[in-house]
Amino acid sequence: MTPPAPTAMPTPAPGGLWRRLTxxxxxxxxxxxxxxxxxxxxxxxxxxxSVTDRYHAKQGRSIGRWTLTxxxxxxxxxxxxxxxxxxxxxxxxxxxFPRRAWSPGLAEWEHLEWARANGFPVPRAVAAGELLGPWxxxxxxxAVEELTNALPLHEAxxxxxxxxxxxxxxxxxxxxxxxxxxLIQALHAHGAFHQDLYLCHIYIxxxxxxxxxxxxPGRAWMIDFHRLAFPWxxxxxxxxxxxxxxxxxxxxxxxxxxxxxxxxxxxYEGRGRRVPYRVVLQRAIRxxxxxxxxxxxxxxxxxxx
Numbered sequence: 439m440t441p442p443a444p445t446a447m448p449t450p451a452p453g454g455l456w457r458r459l460t461x462x463x464x465x466x467x468x469x470x471x472x473x474x475x476x477x478x479x480x481x482x483x484x485x486x487x488s489v490t491d492r493y494h495a496k497q498g499r500s501i502g503r504w505t506l507t508x509x510x511x512x513x514x515x516x517x518x519x520x521x522x523x524x525x526x527x528x529x530x531x532x533x534x535f536p537r538r539a540w541s542p543g544l545a546e547w548e549h550l551e552w553a554r555a556n557g558f559p560v561p562r563a564v565a566a567g568e569l570l571g572p573w574x575x576x577x578x579x580x581a582v583e584e585l586t587n588a589l590p591l592h593e594a595x596x597x598x599x600x601x602x603x604x605x606x607x608x609x610x611x612x613x614x615x616x617x618x619x620x621l622i623q624a625l626h627a628h629g630a631f632h633q634d635l636y637l638c639h640i641y642i643x644x645x646x647x648x649x650x651x652x653x654x655p656g657r658a659w660m661i662d663f664h665r666l667a668f669p670w671x672x673x674x675x676x677x678x679x680x681x682x683x684x685x686x687x688x689x690x691x692x693x694x695x696x697x698x699x700x701x702x703x704x705x706y707e708g709r710g711r712r713v714p715y716r717v718v719l720q721r722a723i724r725x726x727x728x729x730x731x732x733x734x735x736x737x738x739x740x741x742x743x
Contacts, residue, residue: 458533462572465536467547468565472581475506475514481567484579489518498523499542503584515584516564519543519664522577529574542664543578544568549663550582556628558621559659561585585659587644591637592691598647599693610650611698614642617654619705622680631676633665636687678719681706682726689731 457463466481473480489502504518521542532540539545547566554560562583569577589597595614599607618640625632632639639662651657669676688694707716 455533458536458570459530459574460572462570462575463533463536464570465544465568466565467544467563467567469562471508471514472565474508475512476565484518484565484567485520485522485569485577487518492517504581514564515586516581517584519546519580519582520577521579524576524578526574526576529570529576532568532570532576533574539568541568541576541578543580546580546664546666549666552630553660553663553666558625559656560663561659561661582661585641585661588641588659589644589647591640591642591658592687594642594644594647595637595694596692601648602650606650607693611693612701613651613654614658615698615702616705617658619702620655621658621660622684623706626677626680629668629673631667631669631673631680632660632663633667633676633679633683634662635660635680635683637684637691638687674719678722678726681723682730685723685727686730686734689727 464481468476476484487504489500489504491503491505493502494500499519499521501517501519503515505513505515507513519542524541528540531538539548543566547563550560550563563580564583565579565581567579569579571577595611598610602610622632622635639660641659641661642657646657667676685699688699703720
């Protein structure tokens with residue numbers, strides 16, 4: 439189930455400042471096999487390709503499932519994220535400082551590459567681009583290979599509860615909780631914080647909801663790394679946000695109990711040195727998760743999270 443590592447193709451030199459301001463530039467990364475699937479001239483039409491499967495658009499950005507076919511009949515399914523309208527100030531900064539990623543598509547490519555290089559299970563990023571037009575007009579895209587036959591945890595956990603015996607389900611949860619705590623503690627130990635860490639952004643194979651895996655490592659993938667942050671100031675606040683988001687996303691999910699939440703914390707704390715300011719941190723996490731829940735209930739017209 440683990441996808442092969444991508445091979446980034448070389449990026450052209452950024453050119454002079456005046457040229458970037460008046461004519462723009464493109465920064466394109468892609469895996470070695472991408473061109474065979476996307477076809478000639480794909481970079482010129484990527485922002486206008488018709489992608490209708492599981493399509494969603496909002497506030498100048500869109501995401502959809504795109505299935506491509508290479509010569510010989512091989513297929514590749516990706517989720518294509520596109521940012522059609524980005525703030526002009528980001529485009530101007532991209533012209534002034536071309537060595538940095540100023541767009542979400544290119545930034546998430548870099549974040550996924552960092553995560554993979556550091557041993558975190560993530561989907562394969564197969565193409566990304568930052569498209570700078572004249573005078574700061576900026577767009578970007580990212581294509582991420584679909585995790586086939588995999589489910590997000592908020593769906594997988596209730597499904598496993600239905601499919602497994604009560605005793606097997608308890609063993610299943612213990613293994614999963616230990617794996618999640620280890621992954622997240624390792625991420626934080628690198629000084630990295632996901633900042634969008636909900637159960638719906640962690641996937642496992644569907645087949646693992648039918649059995650208790652002999653070993654969990656490598657069987658839970660994290661997705662949506664566009665907000666990954668490495669804060670040099672106030673890392674405790676970033677830690678609280680990650681753990682509060684995860685805690686909030688467990689509320690109302692069938693099969694998850696308070697005992698599971700406490701077990702997660704014991705594993706999270708036990709994988710490394712004791713978490714500083716433990717009691718204060720736990721209180722802050724619960725309070726923030728409560729605020730997420732209250733906001734979600736308010737925006738949903740009183741519905742649960």
